[in-house]
Amino acid sequence: MSKKIFSGVQPTGNLHLGNYLGAIKNFVNLQKEKENICIYCVVDLHAITIKQDPEILKKNIRETTAVFLASGLDPKKSIIFNQSMVSSHAEGAWILGCVARMGWLNRMTQFKEKAGKDKEKASVGLYIYPILMASDILLYDATHVPVGEDQKQHLELTRDIAQKFNSDFNAPNFLIEPEPLIQQNFSRIMSLKDGKKKMSKSDPSDQSRINLTDNKDQIVNKIKKAKTDSGILPDNDSDLQKRPELNNLYGIFSSIQDQNLDLTIDEFKGKNFSDFKNSLSDALVEKIYPISLEINKLLKDERYIDEILLSGASKAEKIASKKVNDIKKKIGF
Numbered sequence: 001m002s003k004k005i006f007s008g009v010q011p012t013g014n015l016h017l018g019n020y021l022g023a024i025k026n027f028v029n030l031q032k033e034k035e036n037i038c039i040y041c042v043v044d045l046h047a048i049t050i051k052q053d054p055e056i057l058k059k060n061i062r063e064t065t066a067v068f069l070a071s072g073l074d075p076k077k078s079i080i081f082n083q084s085m086v087s088s089h090a091e092g093a094w095i096l097g098c099v100a101r102m103g104w105l106n107r108m109t110q111f112k113e114k115a116g117k118d119k120e121k122a123s124v125g126l127y128i129y130p131i132l133m134a135s136d137i138l139l140y141d142a143t144h145v146p147v148g149e150d151q152k153q154h155l156e157l158t159r160d161i162a163q164k165f166n167s168d169f170n171a172p173n174f175l176i177e178p179e180p181l182i183q184q185n186f187s188r189i190m191s192l193k194d195g196k197k198k199m200s201k202s203d204p205s206d207q208s209r210i211n212l213t214d215n216k217d218q219i220v221n222k223i224k225k226a227k228t229d230s231g232i233l234p235d236n237d238s239d240l241q242k243r244p245e246l247n248n249l250y251g252i253f254s255s256i257q258d259q260n261l262d263l264t265i266d267e268f269k270g271k272n273f274s275d276f277k278n279s280l281s282d283a284l285v286e287k288i289y290p291i292s293l294e295i296n297k298l299l300k301d302e303r304y305i306d307e308i309l310l311s312g313a314s315k316a317e318k319i320a321s322k323k324v325n326d327i328k329k330k331i332g333f
């Protein structure tokens with residue numbers, strides 16, 4: 001059955017292996033299924049929920065687009081655009097914000113994590129971020145949303161908002177309740193320094209992540225220095241599960257090689273840590289370094305990237321503005 005796919009990535013710099021394995025790789029696989037309609041967005045309105053330098057933001061919008069293209073997204077097959085160029089997203093968010101309930105937003109764990117202890121000083125935008133995300137998805141009647149594990153709760157909120165809108169305005173199935181598409185395994189890639197912390201763009205330590213723009217030496221060095229424990233390589237899954245750092249590295253290897261974890265355990269049992277780390281570095285250099293090279297090549301042609309975003313925005317605008325108009329009619333405007 002054909003799926004309508006929507007997903008986004010924030011242009012907040014340092015796109016990393018977690019973004020790739022948790023989300024972007026899946027975007028590309030979904031694009032390969034010919035019957036799917038795929039819409040991928042550089043969600044720059046989301047990025048400004050945290051203060052951004054205007055020049056760096058501009059650069060990061062292009063860089064995120066280059067990551068999409070270098071990873072295999074094709075503007076002839078998918079709509080690729082940046083959110084701020086389609087004003088319907090913000091308009092939809094206002095209306096849906098009047099449908100969503102405070103209690104629902106208060107439960108969002110990502111706000112709690114990102115705002116930290118000083119939540120009084122967090123932007124209002126950071127708090128209402130999940131409503132903008134709901135607008136992004138619902139305006140395109142998306143049926144499926146490929147995301148990392150960390151976005152599951154926001155997707156549930158999107159479904160709640162759709163349900164309440166449909167019931168408040170007596171419009172069954174008018175807003176489509178989207179399904180999350182979360183990688184079955186390895187859906188949460190962890191920091192190379194701490195197996196209990198998510199690999200993240202904003203981690204101050206560059207050693208904690210493999211950036212998609214890293215060169216060969218950086219990839220090899222980061223894996224060499226990645227935290228492990230002092231045990232021997234595991235011969236079964238239950239041992240591995242008790243060792244967060246190694247579990248993460250085994251997950252990365254399995255995901256990058258498209259093989260299941262048991263096969264990875266079998267491949268390395270009885271071997272040395274250095275054998276495993278060498279194989280992991282080789283696999284990452286083989287799969288990630290070409291992406292890095294392509295990103296750098298694409299970034300030399302800003303005009304090409306800008307044209308893709310402009311043409312994508314014009315296609316997206318047609319779909320999103322029609323839905324916003326339909327929403328307006330339902331609510332009596």
Ligand code: AQP
Nearest residue numbers: 009010018019022023147148187188189199200201202
């Ligand atoms: N570590 C991760 N493992 C698996 N998936 C991940 N994603 C992010 N980190 C991981 C997924 O990548 C997609 C795009 O993410 P985003 O641009 O919306 O930003 P984010 O989730 O805020 O990314 P970061 O790196 O975690 O940024 P900071 O440092 O700001 O917190 C999403 O589908 C996300 O699930």
